[in-house]
Amino acid sequence: MGIDLGTSNACVAIVENGQPTVVANEWGEFNHASVVSFLDDGTVLVGNDAKRQMIINHENTIYSVKRLIGRFYFAEEVKKALALMPYHIVEGPNNSVRIAVRDQVYSVPEISAMVLKEMKAIVEAHVGHAVRKAVVTVPAFFNDNQRQATKDAGRIAGLEVLRILNEPTAAALAYGFGQNMAQKVAVYDLGGGTFDVSILEIGTDVFEVISTAGDTYLGGDDFDDRIVQWLCNQFGQQFKVDLRQDKYSLAKIKEAAEKAKNTLSESDVAHIHVPLVYTDAEGFSYDLDADLPRNQFNQMVLDLVQRTFKVCDEALQSARLTAADIDGVILVGGPTRLPVIRNSVRHYFQREPNAEVDPDIVVGLGASIQAHALLSEGTQTFLLDVTPQTLRLGTVGGYSEAIIDKNTPIPIDRTRTFTTARDNQEKVQIKIFQGEGRRTDECTLLGQFEFSGLRKAPRGQVKIEVTFEIDTDGIVNVSARDIDTGQEASTTISLSSGLSEQDIKNAAARHENIQVVDRAPEAAADVSARETAMLPAQDDETAVNRPPR
């Protein structure tokens, strides 16, 4: 199966009779909110029903965790999330991010694992047997920490992750699947929380990524937030109350903002009405009413839209192409339905974006194609992807030097030689980073490695060859050996945002016991009655019962 694990929505697809197909859950939904809600009675809801808990159960309903995955607690992005999210983000061991819900503390991959588990269950219900092997997609611009954490999430969910695949690449795979084309395409992928652009060359049997660029903290959520801030300001001016102080009000406004944004995809104006948004000390309740014209919304998000085109410039420049060289533009992600995005993309590339691709499911389809290709013999197409950010080695004084440049095809490795600086030195420590700045504080720390057990010798006599590898998942592996003796040094990662092997095992064991459902029992009865009433003839697909979980 191929899983698109998005910031806001997840989607799962399989290849059936040679055709990639999105699998719907038993209620016929293709897209499932990447939301996990922990109820009073210990039930864990995942998906669209969990999303409905965002207001009434806002402290225990976790969403947009993809914005936190693989980040250190001290990261800027985490600070932004702390201010915005109604759930409790706490600091865990090794500067990691944890989420506290009721009396439990979860790591970020554990929350993602719950969503993945739900996708697994949807496929299993459809095919009628256990399915373990999956390709999981990530934004192309994700760094090593974020990829590793996503892979960990897969393992916690009991999946065998065949490949971590870049979302724009997956989209291009689905676009070019069985088409026999020769085109240069640009994939403009604006998701719930991340933005990516990839430039690919598609040939008869090859999908070659030429360059990729992105911003892992720019997406539909930020568009919603602009509306939220505007609504709060309006309300504040009118009633002298700051709604941002009240997480319950904020959750309600956020929901209304998202709805308004979606309305503006079709209408020129969105009427926003949030009843009983605020109750004052005397028990008097206020409603929030506002009209948001499309033009005003476009103005509000103009800088965000412009930011996406800076990223496009960067990708084209790295590919040594101009917008005019591009033969096709593929739009991916829900926010690309917004007219302001469509128009700007048309203007930038001077061509109509491809209309046949469904921006909500194309990544899932591509992931399933890749999963199928990896597991079958005689696959004729091949995929050449690149690393999105420069891999760097920390040197003295807060500087770094590049080891593997961005947009280098993968898999690849490079070696560096180090010599001991002291007599009888037993350890060598290195720090590695990803990013484009020469200064390490402009880059993301991936980890600190320690190579120990070096042979005892006067300084300068022991030469250590360190190999930096970027594998087909875009994940960095580091190993070291003594050049003269050929002996491998033992490697320990002394600082990393990730989970240890033991953490993953513990989490996986804990998850065996958590009952994850996508409908609360009473709601389920309700909805299925309604669905049956609405759909006179149900096909076999939706009639299959889920295996017991």
Place this chain on the structure above:
Amino acid sequence: MDYTDPSYHPQLKQLAATIDQLDYYEILNLQQDASTAQLKESYFSQSRALHPDRFYHLPDEELKTAIHKIYKRITEAYVILKDPQKRAKYTADVNGPQRQEKLRFNEAAEEEAKKEQEEAREVCKTPKGRKLWRTVEQDLRDEKWDAAYRNLQSISLWEPGNPTIAELKATVDKKRKGLTK
């Protein structure tokens, strides 16, 4: 050729073990004077045959490790050879006396290539000339034409055949005379 066929597997494992003895041209099966288009075509055809994804479904882990090793070297060969400056340096290296140590384009080669490039960009080739050139640059910024002319004259003593210096000397001379008039 379908290398996933078991009859090729011993050969592939052998290749992985000995790949350190091949240069990038040999890895990509190319002549040293191959064009950029040929380079890309060869990278594609090697990828078509040897990309690890094609071997993913096979159970033999040893083979997959071997393929991974071979393919990483194919990518490396392509990355270095598609960069004209690196390619020039690399080609000179593997045809030189230190061929055995230069089969992989490592950090030392990169440093050397960078240095050579910088030297090629520099106006003056001799140590004395370079030192005087820095003074000239300052003189030109300060519009001290007489001083600049004197220093350029000194440089041309050290580097008589330097065309840039001769040309600049003529220009500065005009400026100098223009001002005194």
